[in-house]
Amino acid sequence: MNKSLPSAITGLVLGVAISITLIYSLLILLYSWMVEDNIFNRLVAAEADFIEQSYQQSGTLPQPRSGFVTLHHNWQDMPQELIDARKRKQDRIEFDLNDGSTVHIHVLQLEGIDYVLMAKVDDFEVSKDYLPNLLGWLALLALAGAALVSIIAFMIGRRLTRPIKKLADQVSYLPTESNGATFANNYPDNEIRVLANAVETSFFNLQDALQREINFTRDVSHEIRTPISILKNLLDSRSHSQQLTQSDYQQAQRAIFELEKVTHTLLALARNESKQKSELDMTQLVENTLLEHFELNNSEKGQKLSLQLSLQEGIYLHANWNLTQILLNNIISNIVQYATGSDVEIRLTSTSLSFINHTTTPVPVQPEAAGVKAQLSTGIGQGLNLIERICAVNHWQMETHSSPTVPLNSEHSSSKETTSAFKLTVHFNPT
Secondary structure, X not given: OOXXXXXXXXXXXXXXXXXXXXXXXXXXXXXXXXXXHHHHXXXXXXXHHXXXXXXXXXXXXXXXXXXXXXXXXXHHHOOHHHHXXXXXXXXXXXEEOOOOOEEEEEEEEEOXXXXXXXXXXXXXXXXXXXXXXXXXXXXXXXXXXXXHHHHHHHHHHHHHHHHHHHHHHHHHOHHHHOOOOOOHHHOOOOHHHHHHHHHHHHHHHHHHHHHHHHHHHHHHHHHOHHHHHHHHXXXXXXXXXXXXXXXXXXXHHHHHHHHHHHHHHHHHHHOOOOOOXXXXXXHHHHHHXXXXXXXXXXXXXXXXXXXXXXXXXXXXXXXOHXXXXXXXXXHHHHHHHHOOOOEEEEEXXXXXXXXXXXXXXXXXXXXXXXXXXXXXXXXXXXXXXXXXXXXXXXXXEEEEEEEEEOOOOOOOOOOOOOEEEEEEEEEOOOO
């Protein structure tokens, strides 16, 4: 930084202090000159009152009592420069003469005749004599005051700007050291905390948007794989006949519909529009998903699965419909793709939705992490991560559990193979 805040505050306070000191010193000098001039004016006025009273009592014109005051019977006896200055300004009473002296005048009328009292006061002026010493003392006091103000301003500036400097340092390290923890509450409850809250909110919104962009690219790569594969297989199988049957057309239409729906849903998730929620009938939604799921109803492996359903009626949840639909489709797709045994158990209660299937493929550690996938998987390891993030948006909690077991009615595994019961549970009201 070119200039720190404490230095700027110190300079500002010092400048204000020096300016106030100079102005105050100037006011003191002006006040002293004003007091001195008014003393002279009152002395001359007192002499005029004395002369006027004496003339009224005795009828004779007395001489002024003070030796520095002279009485003139007409203006012609006055110095010429005084007469000229008086003509320019009739109410002026103080004049500086060419010889360096200063005079004060007072005009009084006696029986219609103007008399002028002139007091030569330059011998009694103390401001001019003490002004050099006074300026020196004022300068010394100004320097001392400036030094004291600088120290106080520096200390106060450091104290006031310490939270701002701390905030600036913390913000500068946010991109590399942020772990999701908040920091605004560490600041005093004033404008600094308001600023910290704004910075914190903006930063985490930016981080959230960046994370959504990263997840979006993974989600798109994962979700559009199935409908694109269907369209490719359909075109490859009909490349020679150049004719689509009604079933082929329905499959293509279904794939295009799923592709469009997934694209809209993932774009909404990436744009943070997934907070729009409504009341969902989970029992009906699970049943419809099972009936309409393409792989479960139209693939050889899906049709061989035996579903053991235990769906409680009247389960209503406040959630996002599109994201919940993608969650169910992903879970069922994983079951169809990775289930080794033929039995799949699906349970729905008021607090959770669970899926249990058997597989000979070793389940990786933390399968819900992004990029983690099974050994034989051809995907990118994003399915369970997407499910977990959809649960987080709906304020649910996903739990996975794998335990060694022997599947019942297995048609794809031998007794020598190690099998595991994989259980995925979505808790609606996590504790």
